[in-house]
Amino acid sequence: MPRRFPSLFATGALLFFLWAPLIQLGARAAILATQNPSLWRESLFSSASRAVWVGTLELCILTAIVATILGVPVGFCLARGPKIARFVAAIGCALPLGVPPVIVAAPFVSARGVVDFPLPFAVWTLALSFYPLVALATGAAIASLPRGEEEAALLVSSARRAWFGVLGRRIWPAIAGGAGAVAALCAWEMGAPDLLGQPSFGMSVYRALNSPQVLAPGEGAARAALSGAPVPLLALLFLLPSLRALRSFSGDTQGSPTLISKFSWFGAGAAGLILGLSPGWILWELVSSLESPAATWNAIAANDDALVNTLLSATFSAAILTFGALFLLISWRRWPAKGRAFALAATLLPGLVAPIVVGVALIEWWNRALFAPLYDSSLGMVIIGHAARFFPLALALLWAPVARLNPDLGSAAQNLGASPLRALFSTEIPLLSLALAATFAVVWALCAGELSVTVLVHGPGGDTLPLPIFNLLHAGLAADVAALCLLLMALCGAAMGLAFGVVRKWR
């Protein structure tokens, strides 16, 4: 047991970091609701709240459907397309994930009809942002189909019946999982629906929190927590299919790419069209919004501090999250299965809380004299916010690669005289390098584009690029927005390229 102490200590510290702010806020909200029971009704069931909830539900469900329609052909292309199509699809999937939805919304803000029909625009915006989740899940499911099963199915029936019947049963959970993840992300989304005028939960809480009612200290935060109470349940509801899909992946379904079913050029063309419509179209809209090179440069120069802050905070956060998650997952390997499952669940659960509520909880928790140096620093709270929001995700991304790693490799290296640190760096990290690079790149892009938590917790002089973009969009300065959006997209692309370049060179 003493050998496990450092691991227990680190896990306890992490759980305290993730849970303490939420528990404090939850307790305050519960006390407030007990003292004033009408608050429940006001926060959850008033006509304004109903409109927000209906708007959020519509957004979640319709976006999941549209993302599925866009994502499934791209997923097939990823798994079975010609080599060049697979490459294009991979880039096309990575790009929207690295771009915050608020940027995808930018070209729609001034579109005709957006005022009268915000829902279709919001749905299309979020579907373009999140469809890669469906594509990647579908692609992974197809790639892991057992070869023998596919061959047998295609031998006894037509390709169409085989895919929609026998093989479909293996792929549907993945598609549903991807769609569920898309819906859950929509439940938390704040900036894009707000810009397009679609009622959403995140923005309503943000406004309520900032409304000019002079409340007792902390009351606004407690009200926000009450309004946000059902969001984790909603997100969990949508994420349940993802859990089922994960279970099907972790079964004995590892297979090699089959030689039987090939993705036709027609299908590749359809997938290419979708890719051209999404990242290509967004890029085109942004590039065509730019004014002269001098104006573009001025827009970037005016936000040079935000650029530096984005680079610093995203890099530091991504490094902490990636290596922190790796450290924890490795340390949990020797734990009993129940303990490991408990630790994993306790770490992942805070990821279900709406980011805006996480931001409120962080302010309430960290704004005290003890943490003054951190709270008063320009970027300290931004990094804390990134860590609190994305640690569950980093852990989820690295969980499967670490679980697949043979623990005997490290032990063997140590038996041969290597120190634990050397064993880790010489045997395990090289095997995990691709997963680490992918996690680092994804987390970097998400941190660089994070808005919901950053808008609440950032300190003076701690603006990151999404904040001026969000404000400029409201001010209607399309050229400046386009310049900053393209800069952010280039940074996300560069981070991904750099991460994979380093891994390639290392290998």
Add this chain to the structure above:
Amino acid sequence: MKKSFFFSIFSLCLCASVVFFSACQTKTDNRVVLYCSVDEVYAKPLIKQLELQTGLQIDALFDTEATKTAGLANRIRAERARGRADVFWSSALLQTLLMSEEGLLEPYDSLNARDLPPQFRGKDWAGVGTRARVLVTRTPQSFDVATVAHLTGGSLKPVGISNVQFGTASDWATTLASRWGTPKTLHYFRALKTSDVRVLPGNGDVARQTAQGVLRFGVTDSDDYLALQRQGKSLVLMQTDKDNVLVPGAVSILKNAPHPENAKKLFDAIVSAQNETALTKQMPGVFSLRRLNQKSNWQSGGVDFSFLMNTPRDNYAKWPQTWRQIREPLNQIFR
């Protein structure tokens, strides 16, 4: 062995964090923290100029467009026990006056503010430029809409305003209430609501939707109107002769400011006539408080705003009380 490994990783992370956060926290003697609700796009270049003028390192925190001014004011209230801001530069006056009443501001009599008209100075605040609430439409109207008071007629819809709980819209509602009285003002906003007024997140949205033809009329800020004009959008300014409202900006030093001397230095620089002129040039649609009676002051962005010259100078001392009377009823009307 295993223990030392975990501790070495943990120590490494801890050291890196300490180094990073120490680097983040600026301990320089010339630091000052500014909470600023003036539009970031206009304020940033001015802040850079102020840094050059004063030699201060100004760390600014801006408000988002969605929660204009009220967001920062609430943040200051939430940080009352352990304030971290030194100076609050607000693009509207109401929140500053409310904070003054709540005892959140430090009295300061700046030499640079003494040339301001007396109604634009308080014991703990000073005015910095003013904007105006203006009525805009997409195409010149064949009929006459003399003032915003006429917007309640159902035949003029759709009309757009920004959220009256935030920013200059709350100052606008307060001014109308202080001139018309609370019952008439609430009746007006109820009538607007009945005629399906569209309440949008910001004044920029009101101007944009009016330019797009989605709204027939919009009540917005003079700077937002000119911003759309500069983008070549079709937007017509209604030269209303009554019920015009000016919304002055304000600067104040916060009580228990962590850097009080630097705060005074920054306050002096912001309220100076030189900075006010720079602001009016940088941000078309903002007018000098020192030259309200000069016609040249009302030429901005190539547009003649001189119809605003005779706008009544309101009694700002009454604003906090008036706002308290109308805030909750307005909240009920527009919820």
